[in-house]
Amino acid sequence: MAEFIKIYEDKPNEASxxxxxxxxxxxGLVIYPTDTVYGLGCDITNTKALERIAKxxxxxxxxxxFSFVCxxxxxxxxxxxxxxxxxxxxxxxxxxxxxxxxxxGNNDLPKEFRKKKTVGIRIPDNCIALxxxxxxxxxxxxxxxHDDDEVLEYSTDPELIFEKWQHLVDLVIDGGYGDNxxxxxxxxxxxxxxxIREGKGDPDIF
Numbered sequence: 205m206a207e208f209i210k211i212y213e214d215k216p217n218e219a220s221x222x223x224x225x226x227x228x229x230x231x232g233l234v235i236y237p238t239d240t241v242y243g244l245g246c247d248i249t250n251t252k253a254l255e256r257i258a259k260x261x262x263x264x265x266x267x268x269x270f271s272f273v274c275x276x277x278x279x280x281x282x283x284x285x286x287x288x289x290x291x292x293x294x295x296x297x298x299x300x301x302x303x304x305x306x307x308x309g310n311n312d313l314p315k316e317f318r319k320k321k322t323v324g325i326r327i328p329d330n331c332i333a334l335x336x337x338x339x340x341x342x343x344x345x346x347x348x349x350h351d352d353d354e355v356l357e358y359s360t361d362p363e364l365i366f367e368k369w370q371h372l373v374d375l376v377i378d379g380g381y382g383d384n385x386x387x388x389x390x391x392x393x394x395x396x397x398x399x400i401r402e403g404k405g406d407p408d409i410f
Contacts, residue, residue, distance in 0.1 A: 206370040208362075210378045213237065216335045225339045227375045233257060235349060235369055236336060237379030238273075238328035240302045240387045240404050242365055244373065245344040248272060254316055254345060260372055261347060265316050270345045271304050271324040275337040283323055283343075285310045291392050294410060300329040302404035306391040322393045332379045348386055360384050 207227075211220045224234055228247045233256055235244050244260070246253035258265040272283060277295060280287070285308040287295075295305060309323040317323065326346065328334070337344055349359060349369070359365045362378035369376060388405035391398040399407045 206366065206373050207375045208366045208370075208378060209375065211332050213331050213379050216332050221332075221335045221339055224336050224375060224377065228253075228336070228340055228344065232374030233260075233372070234336075235365055235373055235376045236333055237330055237362075237377060237382055238326075238333050238346075238387075239300070239330045240328070240383050240385060241348045242359065242362070242382045243273070243333075243346040244349050244369075245273065245346040247340065248314055248343045248345045251316060254314075257345065257347060266319055268347075269324060270347050271326040272343040273326045273328065273333060273337055273346045274343045275334050276327060279343055280307075280325065281310075283309060283313055284325065287392075294390075294392065294397065295325075298405065298409050299327040300334065301327070302329065302387045303409075304387045304389045306389065306393050306400070308393045322391075324389070326387065328387075330379070332377060 209220055209223065211217060227234055231250045231253045233244060233246050233253060235242055244257060246257055255265055258268050287307065304324045304326050306322050306324050309320050360382045366376040383404060386403040388403040388407050389400040391400050397410060
């Protein structure tokens with residue numbers, strides 16, 4: 205059964221963050237808060253953990269469209285082809301924030317994603333998520349947790365999330381109530397920015 209820990213967003217406790225990071229480093233799956241909905245994440249470098257998430261989502265790993273959650277833009281060059289100044293300015297303006305940006309992937313992507321031409325990059329405006337990634341030292345691969353209830357697409361109450369997911373993951377963070385609106389997804393891999401999904405972030409940030 206998963207561990208359930210409370211972390212306060214305005215002042216994340218270092219020992220609690222370390223506990224989460226240890227779980228990730230050991231190949232565990234965690235459910236954590238973001239600036240939009242709660243996310244299901246694992247260490248980007250751990251193949252077994254990536255396979256577990258893909259299995260939970262019912263998809264093949266190489267076909268999965270997971271986001272890479274980074275702590276800042278300095279991680280970008282590890283996974284993304286060189287981007288032009290205009291694209292960088294958009295990222296700088298919008299992040300950290302409730303956006304997922306689709307960018308052209310480079311040849312250094314983890315082997316599980318090597319066939320992908322693009323990657324989704326997230327830098328959420330949430331101290332808990334950012335502190336986890338900072339301490340981990342590399343991005344976490346993330347996907348949002350959908351609710352089976354059509355009316356409420358995303359679970360917002362951490363205790364209910366724990367109740368539902370406790371046997372599928374290793375740790376659930378209670379970071380307060382989440383939002384039930386996903387991130388705005390913007391494709392920056394072509395000549396013009398394209399809004400793929402309108403979510404919490406204002407799509408008119410250009």
